Amino acid sequence: MAVITMIQAQKRAGRYNIFVDGHYAFPVSENVLIDFQLFKGMEIDQALEERLTAADDIAKAYNRALDYLSQQLRTEKEVRTKLASLEIPPETIDATLDRLRELSLVDDAHYAASYVRTMMRTGDKGPRVIHQHLRQKGVPEHPIEDALQLYTAEERFAVGTTVAKKLAKRYQRQAFHTQEQKIRQGLITRGFASDEAKEMVADLALTPDVEQQADLLAKQGEKLWHKYRTRAMSDRRYRTKQALYRKGFALDDIDHWLTTVVGDD
Template sequence: MAIITMIQAQKRAGRYNIYVDGHYAFPVSENVLIDFQLFKGMEIDQALEAKLTAADDVAKAYNRALDYLSQQLRTEKEVRTKLASLEIPPETIDATIDRLAELHLVDDAHYAASYVRTMMRTGDKGPRVIRQHLRQKGVLEQPLDDALQLYTAEERRTVGMAVAQKLAKRYQRQAFHTQEQKIRQGLITRGFASDEAQQWVTDLGLEPDPAQQQALLAKQGEKLWHKYRTLGTSDRRYKTKQALYRKGFGLDDIDGWLEQLDTQDA
């Protein structure tokens, strides 16, 4: 039976060299040294040495994981991916994740809840986009569902209305119908439900400014009229009218502008 003949501290804090029968054998961390109660004169066989080496591998991986987690909260999937990128064996990663989970240093339920709260306070995203993000991070459906329970209808309305108001300013120089449509689509794209988006657009209480809308129609109409200048009069009117309608202007307003155009040309 081999004997530990010396335990020597390395220059690097928390690391020790183990000598067996007068020869250097392997290194261990301080945690492994304590957990296995290693001491000079202790008998050691190949099976124990293998356990010590495996435990030391986990200790090193654990420290690498702590460095990664010190920057911000991470999901289990993210930690696994990081450790794998360091070429750490799968079995060592599994053991490391188990240790981190026991200490609640990796907790997907906590991560999901924290992320949802952050989005409610500082973000502009709805439940659907948040769900997609958390799925990509590897969060399972149950902790994900539990976390989204925090995003109540009242909280969604608060965030959604703030987003709707910003979008209303962004699109205020669009045709009124297009403005409402883009606000609604912007809310849906950010992950809010279509029925909630429609309600919030209604709640904005937007009203078209007739003078502004007429000016926008005239400006865009003139550009289109010039664009189709090579067409015959009938086709030119049809193409211009069609394009203005797609931009959200009403047919009656478009016809009125075209009649004014005819009067000017006459």
């Protein structure tokens, strides 16, 4: 039977070269060296050598995974994808992930809960968008649902109302009806439920600035009136009125403005 004749430390810390019967055979990590209690004079057969090589492959993959995980929390899917990109065999990846799970270094439930807490504290997203993000990261459905329990109705309302206030400032130069619609749609796009978005907008208690709305209507109306200048008067009036209504202005206000521009029909 073959015998280990020398164990030589590499220049790279934590790595060793194994010599069998006076010839270089294979490298191992320090963990493998310790786990298998390798020593000079130890007998080694082909089966043991294959086990050592497989264990070393896992050790190398494990260290690559640790490097990747040191940057930030990762899901199991992200770690698997990263190791696959390094051309590590699937069976080695499976074994590496088993070890990472045992040491709680990858934990999708923990990742999901941490992400939800972060979004509650610093984000502007509702449950639906958070759910989509976690699914894209490969987190299974059950951990996602558990994590979203942390995002209570009170927390959602607090986050959503803050978002609604920012949107109100963004759209303050819009027709009042359009402003409300865009705020509500912005909340829905960010993942809040439609009924919650409606409540958040209502909580703002927005009221139109009469003078500002009149100025906005006049400016946009003048542009449209000029746009349709080649039309017959009745058609010009109809098209201008229709366009202003689509922009969110009230019909009474539109009629009043048109009266000041072209008079009564």
